[in-house]
Amino acid sequence: MRGANAALGAAGLAAFLALGEAVPRLGLVKEAYLPPTSRIAHALGQEVTDHAFWTALGDTLTGWALGLAIAIGAGVVVGLLLSVVPYLREATASTIEFLRPIPSVALIPLAVLLYGTELRSVLLLVVYASFWQVLVQVLYGVQDVDPVAEETARSYGLGPWARVRHVLWPTALPYVMTGVRLAAAVALILAVTAELVIGAPGLGARIAVAESSQAVPDMYALVVVTGLLGLLINVGARTVERRALAWHQSVRGEVMV
């Protein structure tokens, strides 16, 4: 079953690449604006031999990883705090619902004013966008705590910290992991967007330079790199999720079926 799936996946990808080659070659779109797959692949081959490309990749990953780490840390701590301290959740609910839908890209002018075109302005956007993903999942997760388990823990005399550690956290973890997976993808999108729009060093800025230089195949090659990066990040996040939740029925169930 697994082998058949992999073969189908490979066939689908091959068909997609062939389509990318054929459409411009047949003249359905102009080669100048959408180069065929082979030319993009050639440009990609030249990119990876350029030292500046790896620096840009490193810059993008730095912005992504730092931003994600800050967002996860802050999201978990704030989320637990809001749920544990009485009345705090109710008091902040409306503010959170107001702030959460603000698109991170709308904060670009603010980021530029505060930090110019440095890494910090990328971080501002990345953290803002991914923080809510984690926070909201933590809040949902905490709500899911079984009241019987909670009461049992209380009657056994567990203190607040022990209850967080042994009852609340295991219940919330599957939700947190979903939040982390979503946040990892959102963080990459925002890191590249920030570089593209603001010009902070990284893959996005390199795409912008290729674009304004009329170097169309290079631009697509870099776009492909960001896609591959997103793919790797998603695979990585899923692996972490499975490892962290190996004990949980959702993951155990997958293996049994």
Next chain:
Amino acid sequence: MRRLLAGLAVGSFLVAASACGSSGGGGASDKNASSGGTTTVKVGVIPIVDVAPLYLGQQKGFYSKRGLKLSMTTAQGGAAIVPGVVSGQFQFGFSNMTSLMIAQSQNVPVKAVVNGVASTGVAGKDFGAITVKKGSPIKSAKELEGKKVAVNTLKNINETAVRESVRKAGGDPSKVKFVELAFDQMPAALDSGQIDAAMVVEPALATVKSQGATEIASSLVDVAKGLTVAMYFTSTQYEQKNPDVVRKFQEATAESLAYADAHPDEVRQAVTTYTKIPAATLAQVTLPKWPAEPNRASIEALEKLDAQDGLFKSTPDLDKLLP
């Protein structure tokens, strides 16, 4: 224990990811770092041909012999550069004259310090032009009335320039429909007929020409002969606190501009270090002029046209703005 492992797994995932990261370009270099008598200044630039003299001058040692080291930070467009300079993220920046005059008229504390780039002043052989698609019935700027014309930014230098071309050709600029489009998207938009004409600059101009498009007006030339299109600027606070650095930057940049103007082949070489313009396109690119001094008369002409087109709420004070 398992939960601890889970935590470690997440942690190592992140550490592994960040370990791949190396910070190049920007990073946390401190502003004004002085080491061994060398002052590092950050310059906010747009990665286009116009700023090549800075890169070339740095290579040639025009800055280092005066104790300056330039740290070029590329920004996407002037919109990020002006706030960056005013807030002190950059010590110097590159901006077109209309944007600088608009900023000055709104009392944004900017001070132009040294010339940036000028039009070649030769109609038909400038680095920017109004172009129409191959075979278009439009032959002159007058015929743009009622047509869709793309400019990179509405209400800025290029729109003013196109309006002046239409006016000079005997047309009514208020009848032209302006749309905003990035320079690099103009070739495709022109080719597919989404727009009737485009005010396009290099290197997109070379692409447009290679598609067989025709130039119908050199708008920057129409504004004024030898128009000063852009200048390097700083904030008034920085200028007052560091007159010495500003003076050195002025001298070194003036020397770089003169050198660039005299050595076009070296300019084309320098351009490849910070853009990705393909060699075939770069060979076709019309280089701008880099006079060492700004042309005050041309800036005044531009100011008058900008004012006529309603770009200023109050008149900019050129004596305060210019060096």
